[in-house]
Amino acid sequence: RKHHLAVIGGDGIGPDVTAAALTAVRAAAGKFGFAVDTTEFDLGAEHFLRTGVVLDDPAVEKLREHDAILLGAVGDPRVAPGILERGLIVALRVAFRQSVNVRPVRLYPGVESPVKGVTPENCDLVVLRENTEGLYAGGGSTTHAGTPHAVALQNSVTTVAATTEIVEFAFRLAQRRRRRVTLCHKTNILVHAGQLWQDVVDEVATRYSDVEHDYVHADAMCLHLPTNPGRFDVVVTDNLFGDIISDLGATVQGGLGVAASANHNPTGSAPSMFEPVHGSAPDIAGRGWANPAAAVLSAALCLATLGERDAALALEAAAASVLAELPALAGPDMGATTEELGRRIADRVTTV
Numbered sequence: 001r002k003h004h005l006a007v008i009g010g011d012g013i014g015p016d017v018t019a020a021a022l023t024a025v026r027a028a029a030g031k032f033g034f035a036v037d038t039t040e041f042d043l044g045a046e047h048f049l050r051t052g053v054v055l056d057d058p059a060v061e062k063l064r065e066h067d068a069i070l071l072g073a074v075g076d077p078r079v080a081p082g083i084l085e086r087g088l089i090v091a092l093r094v095a096f097r098q099s100v101n102v103r104p105v106r107l108y109p110g111v112e113s114p115v116k117g118v119t120p121e122n123c124d125l126v127v128l129r130e131n132t133e134g135l136y137a138g139g140g141s142t143t144h145a146g147t148p149h150a151v152a153l154q155n156s157v158t159t160v161a162a163t164t165e166i167v168e169f170a171f172r173l174a175q176r177r178r179r180r181v182t183l184c185h186k187t188n189i190l191v192h193a194g195q196l197w198q199d200v201v202d203e204v205a206t207r208y209s210d211v212e213h214d215y216v217h218a219d220a221m222c223l224h225l226p227t228n229p230g231r232f233d234v235v236v237t238d239n240l241f242g243d244i245i246s247d248l249g250a251t252v253q254g255g256l257g258v259a260a261s262a263n264h265n266p267t268g269s270a271p272s273m274f275e276p277v278h279g280s281a282p283d284i285a286g287r288g289w290a291n292p293a294a295a296v297l298s299a300a301l302c303l304a305t306l307g308e309r310d311a312a313l314a315l316e317a318a319a320a321s322v323l324a325e326l327p328a329l330a331g332p333d334m335g336a337t338t339e340e341l342g343r344r345i346a347d348r349v350t351t352v
Protein backbone atom coordinates (compact mmCIF):
# COMPACT_ATOMS: atom_id res chain seq x y z
CA ARG A 1 0.00 0.00 0.00
CA LYS A 2 1.23 3.43 -0.86
CA HIS A 3 -0.27 6.77 0.11
CA HIS A 4 0.50 10.00 -1.71
CA LEU A 5 0.44 12.93 0.68
CA ALA A 6 0.51 16.58 -0.30
CA VAL A 7 2.29 18.64 2.37
CA ILE A 8 1.71 22.35 2.89
CA GLY A 9 3.93 23.40 5.79
CA GLY A 10 2.88 27.02 5.45
CA ASP A 11 4.03 29.79 7.78
CA GLY A 12 5.54 30.34 11.21
CA ILE A 13 5.58 27.12 13.24
CA GLY A 14 3.62 25.33 10.47
CA PRO A 15 6.61 23.80 8.66
CA ASP A 16 8.22 22.70 11.96
CA VAL A 17 5.20 20.91 13.41
CA THR A 18 4.44 19.37 10.00
CA ALA A 19 8.00 18.04 9.66
CA ALA A 20 7.72 16.53 13.15
CA ALA A 21 4.39 14.94 12.20
CA LEU A 22 5.91 13.43 9.05
CA THR A 23 8.75 11.91 11.07
CA ALA A 24 6.12 10.14 13.15
CA VAL A 25 4.04 9.14 10.10
CA ARG A 26 7.10 7.54 8.47
CA ALA A 27 7.81 5.59 11.63
CA ALA A 28 4.22 4.34 11.62
CA ALA A 29 4.49 3.41 7.93
CA GLY A 30 7.64 1.40 8.65
CA LYS A 31 6.03 -0.45 11.53
CA PHE A 32 2.69 -1.18 9.85
CA GLY A 33 4.03 -2.01 6.39
CA PHE A 34 2.81 0.71 4.09
CA ALA A 35 4.61 3.38 2.09
CA VAL A 36 4.14 7.12 2.13
CA ASP A 37 5.39 9.51 -0.47
CA THR A 38 5.14 13.24 -0.04
CA THR A 39 4.98 16.26 -2.32
CA GLU A 40 5.91 19.52 -0.63
CA PHE A 41 3.92 22.55 -1.78
CA ASP A 42 5.52 25.96 -1.40
CA LEU A 43 2.42 27.91 -0.39
CA GLY A 44 1.82 30.53 2.28
CA ALA A 45 3.14 33.99 3.08
CA GLU A 46 6.58 33.77 1.44
CA HIS A 47 5.08 32.42 -1.77
CA PHE A 48 2.42 35.13 -1.75
CA LEU A 49 4.87 37.96 -1.05
CA ARG A 50 7.13 36.69 -3.84
CA THR A 51 4.47 36.07 -6.49
CA GLY A 52 1.35 38.01 -5.49
CA VAL A 53 -0.62 34.77 -5.84
CA VAL A 54 -2.06 32.79 -2.89
CA LEU A 55 -3.25 29.70 -4.75
CA ASP A 56 -3.63 29.21 -8.50
CA ASP A 57 -5.56 26.59 -10.47
CA PRO A 58 -2.50 24.50 -11.41
CA ALA A 59 -1.63 24.16 -7.70
CA VAL A 60 -5.22 23.13 -6.90
CA GLU A 61 -5.14 20.50 -9.67
CA LYS A 62 -1.79 19.17 -8.50
CA LEU A 63 -3.05 18.95 -4.91
CA ARG A 64 -6.13 17.11 -6.17
CA GLU A 65 -3.97 14.23 -7.43
CA HIS A 66 -2.99 13.31 -3.86
CA ASP A 67 -4.71 10.95 -1.43
CA ALA A 68 -4.71 13.53 1.36
CA ILE A 69 -3.26 16.91 2.33
CA LEU A 70 -1.32 17.71 5.50
CA LEU A 71 -1.39 21.40 6.34
CA GLY A 72 0.68 23.16 9.02
CA ALA A 73 -0.76 26.66 9.33
CA VAL A 74 -0.83 29.87 7.35
CA GLY A 75 -0.86 33.47 8.50
CA ASP A 76 1.85 36.10 8.67
CA PRO A 77 2.03 39.57 10.22
CA ARG A 78 3.29 40.98 6.86
CA VAL A 79 0.12 39.88 5.06
CA ALA A 80 -3.31 41.41 5.71
CA PRO A 81 -5.49 39.13 7.84
CA GLY A 82 -7.68 36.77 5.85
CA ILE A 83 -5.74 36.83 2.58
CA LEU A 84 -3.94 33.56 3.29
CA GLU A 85 -6.50 32.02 5.63
CA ARG A 86 -9.41 32.61 3.24
CA GLY A 87 -7.37 32.41 0.03
CA LEU A 88 -5.79 29.08 0.90
CA ILE A 89 -7.61 27.19 3.64
CA VAL A 90 -11.17 28.24 2.88
CA ALA A 91 -10.49 27.99 -0.87
CA LEU A 92 -9.26 24.41 -0.51
CA ARG A 93 -12.18 23.45 1.73
CA VAL A 94 -14.54 24.67 -0.99
CA ALA A 95 -12.58 23.38 -4.02
CA PHE A 96 -12.30 19.88 -2.53
CA ARG A 97 -15.80 19.87 -1.02
CA GLN A 98 -14.46 19.28 2.48
CA SER A 99 -17.85 19.80 4.02
CA VAL A 100 -17.22 18.16 7.39
CA ASN A 101 -14.76 19.63 9.87
CA VAL A 102 -13.88 16.97 12.42
CA ARG A 103 -12.53 18.10 15.79
CA PRO A 104 -11.95 15.45 18.41
CA VAL A 105 -12.09 16.75 21.98
CA ARG A 106 -10.22 14.25 24.08
CA LEU A 107 -8.30 14.76 27.29
CA TYR A 108 -5.24 12.53 27.23
CA PRO A 109 -4.00 11.09 30.52
CA GLY A 110 -1.29 13.31 31.96
CA VAL A 111 -2.56 16.43 30.19
CA GLU A 112 -4.19 18.86 32.55
CA SER A 113 -7.49 20.47 31.63
CA PRO A 114 -7.91 24.02 32.90
CA VAL A 115 -11.46 23.04 33.80
CA LYS A 116 -11.89 21.38 37.18
CA GLY A 117 -13.51 17.96 37.06
CA VAL A 118 -12.62 17.20 33.44
CA THR A 119 -10.84 13.83 33.28
CA PRO A 120 -9.72 11.44 30.54
CA GLU A 121 -12.67 9.24 31.54
CA ASN A 122 -15.32 11.91 30.96
CA CYS A 123 -13.75 13.84 28.08
CA ASP A 124 -13.90 12.00 24.75
CA LEU A 125 -16.20 13.57 22.19
CA VAL A 126 -16.07 14.74 18.59
CA VAL A 127 -17.40 18.05 17.30
CA LEU A 128 -18.49 17.98 13.64
CA ARG A 129 -18.70 21.43 12.13
CA GLU A 130 -20.37 22.06 8.78
CA ASN A 131 -17.54 23.61 6.82
CA THR A 132 -19.05 25.26 3.74
CA GLU A 133 -22.33 26.99 4.59
CA GLY A 134 -24.10 29.03 7.26
CA LEU A 135 -23.06 32.58 7.97
CA TYR A 136 -19.56 31.91 6.61
CA ALA A 137 -20.78 31.38 3.06
CA GLY A 138 -23.66 33.76 2.71
CA GLY A 139 -22.07 36.93 1.42
CA GLY A 140 -23.85 40.14 2.26
CA SER A 141 -23.80 43.86 1.80
CA THR A 142 -23.39 47.13 3.65
CA THR A 143 -25.33 50.28 2.87
CA HIS A 144 -24.26 53.74 4.02
CA ALA A 145 -20.91 52.26 5.04
CA GLY A 146 -18.84 54.48 7.29
CA THR A 147 -21.78 56.67 8.27
CA PRO A 148 -23.99 56.67 11.38
CA HIS A 149 -26.68 55.12 9.14
CA ALA A 150 -24.63 52.13 8.10
CA VAL A 151 -26.49 48.83 7.89
CA ALA A 152 -24.67 45.55 7.29
CA LEU A 153 -26.48 42.46 6.05
CA GLN A 154 -24.73 39.11 6.45
CA ASN A 155 -26.56 36.23 4.82
CA SER A 156 -26.60 32.66 6.00
CA VAL A 157 -27.10 29.66 3.72
CA THR A 158 -28.32 26.25 4.87
CA THR A 159 -29.15 23.50 2.37
CA VAL A 160 -30.68 20.08 2.92
CA ALA A 161 -27.93 18.62 0.71
CA ALA A 162 -24.96 19.78 2.79
CA THR A 163 -26.77 19.33 6.10
CA THR A 164 -27.73 15.75 5.23
CA GLU A 165 -24.13 14.98 4.28
CA ILE A 166 -22.73 16.00 7.67
CA VAL A 167 -25.62 14.57 9.68
CA GLU A 168 -25.20 11.19 7.93
CA PHE A 169 -21.50 11.39 8.75
CA ALA A 170 -22.38 12.09 12.39
CA PHE A 171 -24.63 9.04 12.73
CA ARG A 172 -22.12 6.76 11.01
CA LEU A 173 -19.37 8.01 13.32
CA ALA A 174 -21.59 7.58 16.38
CA GLN A 175 -22.22 3.95 15.41
CA ARG A 176 -18.51 3.29 15.86
CA ARG A 177 -18.44 5.23 19.16
CA ARG A 178 -20.95 5.57 22.01
CA ARG A 179 -24.00 5.85 19.73
CA ARG A 180 -25.23 9.29 20.59
CA VAL A 181 -25.59 12.32 18.31
CA THR A 182 -26.29 15.78 19.71
CA LEU A 183 -27.50 18.53 17.42
CA CYS A 184 -26.21 21.93 18.57
CA HIS A 185 -27.97 24.99 17.15
CA LYS A 186 -30.20 27.86 18.15
CA THR A 187 -33.48 26.57 16.76
CA ASN A 188 -35.58 28.79 19.03
CA ILE A 189 -34.18 32.00 17.50
CA LEU A 190 -32.76 31.04 14.09
CA VAL A 191 -36.02 29.36 13.18
CA HIS A 192 -35.49 28.81 9.44
CA ALA A 193 -32.02 27.29 9.54
CA GLY A 194 -32.76 25.64 12.87
CA GLN A 195 -35.86 23.85 11.61
CA LEU A 196 -34.00 22.60 8.57
CA TRP A 197 -31.25 21.13 10.75
CA GLN A 198 -33.76 19.53 13.11
CA ASP A 199 -35.78 18.06 10.21
CA VAL A 200 -32.64 16.57 8.67
CA VAL A 201 -31.54 15.06 11.99
CA ASP A 202 -35.00 13.57 12.57
CA GLU A 203 -35.07 12.12 9.04
CA VAL A 204 -31.56 10.65 9.12
CA ALA A 205 -32.18 9.25 12.62
CA THR A 206 -34.93 6.98 11.24
CA ARG A 207 -32.20 5.13 9.34
CA TYR A 208 -29.95 4.68 12.39
CA SER A 209 -32.22 3.21 15.01
CA ASP A 210 -29.21 2.05 17.06
CA VAL A 211 -28.07 5.67 17.65
CA GLU A 212 -29.77 8.02 20.14
CA HIS A 213 -30.06 11.69 19.37
CA ASP A 214 -30.81 14.84 21.31
CA TYR A 215 -30.53 18.59 21.03
CA VAL A 216 -28.67 21.36 22.92
CA HIS A 217 -28.78 25.11 22.24
CA ALA A 218 -25.42 26.62 21.28
CA ASP A 219 -25.34 28.94 24.29
CA ALA A 220 -26.22 26.12 26.68
CA MET A 221 -23.47 24.08 25.02
CA CYS A 222 -20.95 26.61 26.32
CA LEU A 223 -22.08 25.63 29.83
CA HIS A 224 -22.42 21.88 29.31
CA LEU A 225 -19.25 21.21 27.33
CA PRO A 226 -16.81 22.36 30.04
CA THR A 227 -18.86 21.20 33.03
CA ASN A 228 -20.19 17.88 31.74
CA PRO A 229 -18.27 16.77 28.63
CA GLY A 230 -19.16 13.16 29.34
CA ARG A 231 -22.72 13.96 28.28
CA PHE A 232 -21.55 14.14 24.65
CA ASP A 233 -20.34 11.66 22.07
CA VAL A 234 -20.78 13.17 18.58
CA VAL A 235 -21.88 16.82 18.41
CA VAL A 236 -23.02 18.04 15.01
CA THR A 237 -23.43 21.75 14.34
CA ASP A 238 -23.26 24.53 11.80
CA ASN A 239 -20.26 26.53 10.67
CA LEU A 240 -20.38 29.44 13.14
CA PHE A 241 -21.40 27.50 16.25
CA GLY A 242 -18.87 24.81 15.32
CA ASP A 243 -16.05 27.32 15.06
CA ILE A 244 -16.82 28.61 18.53
CA ILE A 245 -17.60 25.43 20.43
CA SER A 246 -14.68 23.54 18.94
CA ASP A 247 -12.30 26.21 20.24
CA LEU A 248 -14.01 25.86 23.60
CA GLY A 249 -13.41 22.13 23.23
CA ALA A 250 -9.73 22.77 22.49
CA THR A 251 -9.45 24.65 25.78
CA VAL A 252 -11.22 21.87 27.68
CA GLN A 253 -8.79 19.28 26.26
CA GLY A 254 -5.70 21.21 27.33
CA GLY A 255 -5.20 23.87 24.68
CA LEU A 256 -4.08 24.47 21.14
CA GLY A 257 -0.99 22.32 21.49
CA VAL A 258 -3.24 19.24 21.56
CA ALA A 259 -6.18 20.09 19.29
CA ALA A 260 -6.33 18.28 15.94
CA SER A 261 -8.71 18.58 13.03
CA ALA A 262 -9.71 17.13 9.70
CA ASN A 263 -11.46 18.85 6.82
CA HIS A 264 -13.22 15.87 5.45
CA ASN A 265 -14.68 15.23 2.01
CA PRO A 266 -17.23 12.56 2.96
CA THR A 267 -17.71 11.36 -0.63
CA GLY A 268 -14.02 10.79 -1.33
CA SER A 269 -14.34 12.78 -4.58
CA ALA A 270 -11.31 14.92 -3.65
CA PRO A 271 -8.61 14.78 -0.97
CA SER A 272 -9.40 15.60 2.65
CA MET A 273 -7.10 17.97 4.53
CA PHE A 274 -5.67 17.48 8.02
CA GLU A 275 -4.39 20.34 10.16
CA PRO A 276 -3.77 21.27 13.77
CA VAL A 277 -6.35 23.72 15.09
CA HIS A 278 -3.68 26.25 16.03
CA GLY A 279 -2.31 28.91 13.69
CA SER A 280 1.21 29.90 12.65
CA ALA A 281 2.09 31.32 16.10
CA PRO A 282 4.41 34.08 14.88
CA ASP A 283 5.19 34.93 18.52
CA ILE A 284 7.15 31.69 18.97
CA ALA A 285 8.12 30.90 15.36
CA GLY A 286 11.68 29.72 14.84
CA ARG A 287 12.37 29.01 18.51
CA GLY A 288 11.57 25.31 18.65
CA TRP A 289 8.94 25.90 21.33
CA ALA A 290 5.95 24.69 19.31
CA ASN A 291 4.32 21.50 20.46
CA PRO A 292 3.96 19.18 17.44
CA ALA A 293 1.36 16.96 19.15
CA ALA A 294 -1.62 18.64 17.48
CA ALA A 295 -0.01 18.15 14.08
CA VAL A 296 0.83 14.51 14.89
CA LEU A 297 -2.74 13.86 16.07
CA SER A 298 -4.03 15.47 12.84
CA ALA A 299 -1.76 13.14 10.87
CA ALA A 300 -3.27 10.24 12.84
CA LEU A 301 -6.73 11.32 11.65
CA CYS A 302 -5.27 11.30 8.14
CA LEU A 303 -3.96 7.74 8.46
CA ALA A 304 -7.33 6.59 9.84
CA THR A 305 -9.07 8.13 6.83
CA LEU A 306 -6.63 6.38 4.48
CA GLY A 307 -7.61 3.06 6.04
CA GLU A 308 -4.49 2.69 8.21
CA ARG A 309 -6.41 2.25 11.43
CA ASP A 310 -3.72 0.43 13.43
CA ALA A 311 -1.10 2.98 12.44
CA ALA A 312 -3.47 5.81 13.36
CA LEU A 313 -4.10 4.34 16.81
CA ALA A 314 -0.36 3.83 17.36
CA LEU A 315 0.39 7.41 16.34
CA GLU A 316 -2.28 8.72 18.70
CA ALA A 317 -1.03 6.57 21.57
CA ALA A 318 2.57 7.62 20.94
CA ALA A 319 1.68 11.32 20.90
CA ALA A 320 -0.42 10.91 24.06
CA SER A 321 2.34 9.06 25.87
CA VAL A 322 4.92 11.75 25.02
CA LEU A 323 2.47 14.53 25.96
CA ALA A 324 2.03 12.93 29.39
CA GLU A 325 5.73 13.31 30.21
CA LEU A 326 6.13 16.98 29.23
CA PRO A 327 6.68 19.43 32.09
CA ALA A 328 4.83 22.09 30.05
CA LEU A 329 2.73 21.82 26.90
CA ALA A 330 4.53 24.66 25.10
CA GLY A 331 7.26 27.25 25.37
CA PRO A 332 10.75 27.25 26.89
CA ASP A 333 9.70 24.93 29.74
CA MET A 334 8.45 22.18 27.39
CA GLY A 335 11.73 20.32 28.00
CA ALA A 336 12.43 19.48 24.34
CA THR A 337 12.30 21.15 20.95
CA THR A 338 9.64 20.60 18.31
CA GLU A 339 12.04 18.44 16.32
CA GLU A 340 13.11 16.36 19.32
CA LEU A 341 9.48 15.74 20.20
CA GLY A 342 8.78 14.59 16.64
CA ARG A 343 11.60 12.05 16.95
CA ARG A 344 10.48 10.98 20.42
CA ILE A 345 6.94 10.37 19.19
CA ALA A 346 8.33 8.47 16.17
CA ASP A 347 10.40 6.23 18.47
CA ARG A 348 7.39 5.66 20.68
CA VAL A 349 5.27 4.58 17.69
CA THR A 350 7.45 1.52 17.36
CA THR A 351 7.16 0.58 21.05
CA VAL A 352 3.55 1.38 22.07
Ligand code: NAI
Nearest residue numbers: 073074075076256257277278279280281283284290291330
Ligand atom coordinates in the same frame (compact mmCIF):
# COMPACT_ATOMS: atom_id res chain seq x y z
P1 NAI B 1 -2.14 30.82 17.00
O1 NAI B 1 -2.88 29.56 17.15
O2 NAI B 1 -1.13 30.88 15.94
O3 NAI B 1 -1.45 31.19 18.41
C1 NAI B 1 -2.18 31.47 19.59
C2 NAI B 1 -1.25 31.28 20.80
O4 NAI B 1 -1.02 29.89 21.03
C3 NAI B 1 0.10 31.91 20.61
O5 NAI B 1 0.55 32.46 21.83
C4 NAI B 1 0.97 30.74 20.20
O6 NAI B 1 2.32 30.91 20.59
C5 NAI B 1 0.33 29.57 20.92
N1 NAI B 1 0.46 28.34 20.15
C6 NAI B 1 -0.22 28.03 19.02
N2 NAI B 1 0.13 26.81 18.59
C7 NAI B 1 1.06 26.34 19.43
C8 NAI B 1 1.81 25.12 19.50
N3 NAI B 1 1.69 24.13 18.60
N4 NAI B 1 2.68 24.97 20.52
C9 NAI B 1 2.81 25.95 21.42
N5 NAI B 1 2.14 27.11 21.43
C10 NAI B 1 1.27 27.31 20.43
O7 NAI B 1 -3.24 31.96 16.80
P2 NAI B 1 -3.04 33.52 16.48
O8 NAI B 1 -1.86 34.03 17.19
O9 NAI B 1 -4.36 34.12 16.71
O10 NAI B 1 -2.78 33.58 14.91
C11 NAI B 1 -1.50 33.64 14.32
C12 NAI B 1 -1.65 33.55 12.82
O11 NAI B 1 -2.14 32.26 12.47
C13 NAI B 1 -2.64 34.55 12.26
O12 NAI B 1 -2.14 34.98 11.02
C14 NAI B 1 -3.89 33.73 12.08
O13 NAI B 1 -4.74 34.24 11.10
C15 NAI B 1 -3.33 32.40 11.67
N6 NAI B 1 -4.19 31.25 11.94
C16 NAI B 1 -4.15 30.26 11.03
C17 NAI B 1 -4.86 29.11 11.22
C18 NAI B 1 -4.72 28.03 10.22
O14 NAI B 1 -3.78 27.99 9.45
N7 NAI B 1 -5.63 27.08 10.20
C19 NAI B 1 -5.73 28.92 12.39
C20 NAI B 1 -5.64 30.02 13.35
C21 NAI B 1 -4.90 31.15 13.11
Ligand code: MG
Nearest residue numbers: 242243244247
Ligand atom coordinates in the same frame (compact mmCIF):
# COMPACT_ATOMS: atom_id res chain seq x y z
MG1 MG C 1 -11.51 29.00 14.72
